[in-house]
Amino acid sequence: MxxxxxxxxxxxxxxxxxxxxxxxxxxxxxxxxxxxxxxxxxxxxxxxxxxxxxxxxxxxxxxxxxxxxxxxxxxxxxxxxxxxxxxxxxxxxGYIRQEFLEGELEQGLTLIGNLTEALTNEANSIMDSVSDIVALPHLDDSAVQEGVITSKKKRDDTVQKLNEFDYSQTVSLxxxxxxxxxxxxxxxxxxxxxxxxxxxxxxxxxxxxxxxxxxxxxxxxxxxxxxxxxxxxxxxxxxxxxxxxxxxxxxxxxxxxxxxxxxxxxxxxxxxxxxxxxxxxxxxxxxxxxx
Structure with missing residues (x-):
């Protein structure tokens, strides 16, 4: 790492x-x-x-x-x-630690995505249960999920650039x-x-x-x-x-x-x-x- x-x-x-x-x-x-x-x-x-x-x-x-x-x-x-x-x-x-990006950050982003999805589904389920009393619009967590995907892509790009930098500069020496x-x-x-x-x-x-x-x-x-x-x-x-x-x-x-x-x-x-x-x-x- x-x-x-x-x-x-x-x-x-x-x-x-x-x-x-x-x-x-x-x-x-x-x-x-x-x-x-x-x-x-x-x-x-x-x-x-x-x-x-x-x-x-x-x-x-x-x-x-x-x-x-x-x-x-x-x-x-x-x-x-x-x-x-x-x-x-x-x-x-600046400080880049590959172990953090591929470990703690990955786990954190995955947790955010899963937790947001679970809470959204639960809230929508509750609203569905009272829909005969009051009609409420469903919650949409797509923006959060897109943010998680974008963050993971940026994370992957950073790790790739870090490895490329390490390799190219080592070769130059x-x-x-x-x-x-x-x-x-x-x-x-x-x-x-x-x-x-x-x-x-x-x-x-x-x-x-x-x-x-x-x-x-x-x-x-x-x-x-x-x-x-x-x-x-x-x-x-x-x-x-x-x-x-x-x-x-x-x-x-x-x-x-x-x-x-x-x-x-x-x-x-x-x-x-x-x-x-x-x-x-x-x-x-x-x-x-x-x-």
Whole structure:
């Protein structure tokens, strides 16, 4: 049995939209920063420097770009859901409980119809018994019975629309869930590389290429470039602080009717990100000399 609480659902949709906007803005900043790191070909040279740039170009940039597309798709889905909700029940305080409509309301309407019919028949029978004394017009309960029939039809229409709304909005969330699963697989694969020590200066593009096909294919199929400002941040921009601040404040993704996606992301923390080994101007020089 389904329940629709308009105020609660609207509040959830608004919170998810606000969260997506925040995450989208933050990932745009992250993408610009990582792009700037990848383009530091003059600072990160040699086998070690190239491996570091390849690591962020192959592992992080596609994920960030894919998330941008995901956030747009998810936001459009939420807006479509708001529109469908408005069509189903425009009252912000609306509350529809299928169990009540098919149970208590059905019983109440049936009782009204039966009781009205019984009382009408009884009254008409009494009037018939005194018809030789005084002629009285019979009572007509047809208006009440029509009202009961109309109410049941409206009840049935409401239940049908509620089920259609539930089904259509659940189906509309399937692509969102698939995108989340794609990103989850991507993060799991990166985590496996971290466990194997194949990141930063030890990054192996050929091995990663075998794992990265699904998300990249999805990314290429949708667009070749994410819209937005692609300006490069200064070389001394604090990458670790920016990533940490973003991730510490990020909430788990919510979708559907209260569902959660919780995944310990491999992007947490400078040690996992590999930013601890990101060279400053002085250490970059040492890398170039040693490679």
């Amino acid at each position: 389904k329940i629709l609480d308009v105020d609660l659902l609207q509040d959830g949709l608004k919170r998810n939209k606000a969260m997506l906007e925040r995450l989208r803005n933050e990932t745009e900043n992250i993408e610009r920063t990582v792009s700037g790191l990848v383009e530091m070909d003059e600072l990160l040279k040699g086998a070690g420097g190239n491996a570091i740039r390849d690591f962020y170009a192959e592992c992080h940039l596609p994920f960030l770009q894919f998330f941008q597309l995901f956030s747009v798709t998810y936001l459009q889905t939420l807006e479509q859901m708001e529109s469908a909700l408005q069509s189903l029940e425009p009252d912000p305080a 399937n692509p969102v869930e698939q995108d989340i699963q794609t990103m989850d697989t991507w993060l799991t694969d990166i985590d496996g590389m971290f466990q194997s020590g194949l990141t930063d200066v030890h990054f192996q593009p050929s091995r990663w290429g075998i794992l990265a096909n699904t998300l990249k294919m999805e990314l290429e199929a949708r667009t070749s470039r994410i819209p937005g400002d692609t300006a490069i941040q200064p070389n001394n921009y604090d990458l670790t602080t920016m990533f940490s601040t973003f991730l510490i404040g990020a909430s788990p993704l919510q979708f559907g009717y209260g569902g959660f996606i919780r995944k310990p992301t491999v992007l947490y923390g400078p040690s996992i990100l590999g930013f601890a080994s990101l060279p400053t101007h002085s250490t970059t020089k040492n890398i170039n000399e040693n490679v």
